[in-house]
Amino acid sequence: MTDAAKNLSIVLEGVHQVKFEDRPIPELRDSHDVLVNVKFTGICGSDVHYWEHGSIGQFVVKDPMVLGHESSGVISEVGSAVTGLKVGDRVAMEPGIPCRRCEPCKDGKYNLCEKMAFAATPPYDGTLAKYYVLPEDFCYKLPENIDLQEAAVMEPLSVAVHIVKQANVSPGQSVVVFGAGPVGLLCGNVARAFGASKIIAVDIQKGRLEFAKTYTATAVFEPGKAPAMDNARRIIEENNLGSGADVVIDASGAEPSVHTGIHVLRPGGTYVQGGMGRSEMTFPIMAACTKELNIKGSFRYGSGDYKLAVGLVASGKVNVKELITGVVKFENAEQAFREVRAGEGIKTLIAGIDA
Template sequence: MFATETTSTLNPERPTECDKNNTFVLSPAREFHYEVTPIPELRTSRDVRVRVIATGLCGSDIHYWQHGRIGQYVVDAPIVLGHESAGIVEACGPDVENLAVGDRVALEPGVGCSSCETCRNGRYNLCRSMHFAATPPYNGTLATFYVLPEECCFKLPPHISFREGALVEPLSIAVHVCGLAGNLQGKSVAVFGAGPIGLLCCAVAGAFGAATVVVSDVVESRLEFATRFGATATYKMEHQSPEANAESLLSKANAQVAGGVDVVIDATGAEDCTSCGVYALKRGGIFVQAGLGSPTIAFPIGQICDKEATLKGSFRYGPGDYKLAIQLLDSNRVRLESLITHEFSFAEAEKAFKNVANRAGIKTVIYGP
């Protein structure tokens, strides 16, 4: 079992009153510091202010810290990171109808413009004007308070902890990915990558009715964990050709007779995995790219054409994904507690970042302020 690091006096279910907005700030020099900033005001009559209780760390948070940018998004001014959060409603605008002070909520940390073509077509995750937490220039949730519109705050069932509530964000990504794969009832699914997103895709695929879910990775301990998190089989990638890896993977998945798996989900972005996934896919199958690695890779596109396969990209989550993610938790079809292997107080936030950078455990959560 992975070690757990936390403060013994920490009680995230009973936060103390606080009249300051303590923030954990990353500078353009990629150095962290703490800062007290003004308490954010409600910007519209539909906004709510949430006291943040728990925040999970994501690979993008680590990337901004270590590299100062992700693609076109550059840390050229101080920024607050964090976007996987849950907390307690502390204030509501006059037009808020379905939330009240004291409600426990998971935060959907992106706000679209609501007026562009993609927003009005119900694909607000593709909005060019998206204000997404911890994506420059917008601050994230590693602060005492965070403000969002009511529709971006989702009530948590009483039996769901704040730390599980923080992971509704990555769980919603997995819900979106598996939704793009279509009807999974009775299907065979290969998931590449046993990190948090890959494992969540594994669990959601099973909850959606997949008969076979084989998870592939290069780390033995993560594959062992995958078997306890919904995988029906695992495969450790070998130093051999993508075709040979695909053949071995299909043997593990008992999918050789069918000519391949129905669905491939790549949560790595690694060239070897994407290539192997294409070779493991059956004719007419669906390949969903969920992970981001190198922006440019060699890809066996001829195989996609020869198999008349469907290739889909996946970006964050869209309408209904958060609601469905919480329903999966409420019904216990997906459980998140075992994913959380390390916990830190807000005062130990930098230590938490280093823990994730060192690839310790699976999921790290910061409590507070």
């Protein structure tokens, strides 16, 4: 690396093969585009999965790909039609660009766009670079009380916002969240901001449960090596949930969590699957039917989610700063991948390169 690098990028070439590559500064493709000098990027489990395996399901890294999609930065250049941003503005970066023309886009569900160009999802490059181009309306100007490190956590927070909106969480409800990683923790925080009175965090890692207790959970539960119905009964009894929880969010993707979550719900309750697990698994369909559960999926984030995420942090209703447990220099990026793979900390950020 040299100080003269124009657009230094962290490129995945193959399994455990990452290199620094100086690429051309990207040009504005549209008059509504802006050029962002990336300042901080969080490491997501998907980044680590690509680093370790070279693929996620149908998405296979066939050509060198820049990693990263949880980013914040400062505007360096604006297109001729840009009116809401100017050079020097600090922004949170929404990293998925829909086509705006397909039926899901027209229906207001652009996260389901058939031609979504999502950062660090093959074949699209990610944000772990000095510069990145986005449309103006996918950059969210930060209020003064949100710093650029916090802004890099807006991406997982927006995932959590979308999940909790899918669950229709309302004041006074009880919510059980399976998985106390970043998204699960943020789901609990958002649910509390939406008025939930009980937030029960479930995980098999004691350290994460301890953090959840100090962060936002009203109670925690470590599943025993027992049938799902037994663990569900214990959660209900230990937390006085009566006939069951109002809402269950699975942010783990683990099959035992899915089973326990279905059984812990009250009749008529709502289940939202946010965690990505195996493509197929067994499912307690009898319980889902006889309790007439509302079962929903949740994928990334959609219209208004990023804006709401910024507002929740600005108002103090959601705290993302506590989740940031480490910041590494750009040149030490692989350290961040190793830390995330080892389950160290909650959210690790990679610092960007100044313009």
